[in-house]
Every structure is written in C-alpha cells, then in structure tokens.
Amino acid sequence: MVEIECLVCGRTIEIPQFIDTDNYDGQVACQECGSLLHVKLEGSKVRKYKIVEKKFRIPTADEMFQIHKEAERRLREEGYVVDKQEEGKD
Numbered sequence: 001m002v003e004i005e006c007l008v009c010g011r012t013i014e015i016p017q018f019i020d021t022d023n024y025d026g027q028v029a030c031q032e033c034g035s036l037l038h039v040k041l042e043g044s045k046v047r048k049y050k051i052v053e054k055k056f057r058i059p060t061a062d063e064m065f066q067i068h069k070e071a072e073r074r075l076r077e078e079g080y081v082v083d084k085q086e087e088g089k090d
Contacts, residue, residue, distance in 0.1 A: 001017070002015040002021045003015065004028070004037070004046055006032065006033060006037065007037060007049070007050070008030065008033050008051060008054050008056075009030060009032050009033040009056075011030060011031075011033070013030050013031070013037070015039070015041070016028075021041045021044040022041070022043055022044060023041070023042060024040070024041040025039075025041075026039065027039070032057070033055055033056055033057050034055035034057055035051060035052075036052040036053040036055070037049050037051060038050050038052045
C-alpha cells in the first residue's frame, strides 16, 4: 500500500486500492482535513505531489478536549506545572 503525508495537515493518506499505483497521475483527497492533492505515482512510488486545494476542518469539541489533555500530559512529563492547584504539591 502506498502512503503519502498530507501537505496541509500532516496526516498519513493511504492511496485507495482502486488506484493503479504503478501509473497514476491524478488527485487524492485527505480524509482528515479534506484538502485535495495532485499525486504522480510510478512503480508504486511517489514521484511528485502538490496541493491543489486547501481545506481546513474545524475540530469537534471532543477532539479539542483530547488535544488539550494530550498537551497537558506532555507538559507534565516535561516537568511543567499545568494547573495552579499543582503548584503547592511536592
């Protein structure tokens, strides 16, 4: 399976199986952000690709909550105080 990285959001895009990866020169949409990329594949290898149309999807409330929690976790791992209530704890 051929994969590329979305040039807009950075997510991995798996090239659909119905696309002939030995010889393809066309467009692929990112399932994450909806952006459209032009891709040229030869011999199941990416020869070039570029952005055709940028689209940005607004994260849902649940996604924003998860992003926030992940950021807090990383900051704690690096020793930063994330919550004022944690300042006095030691």
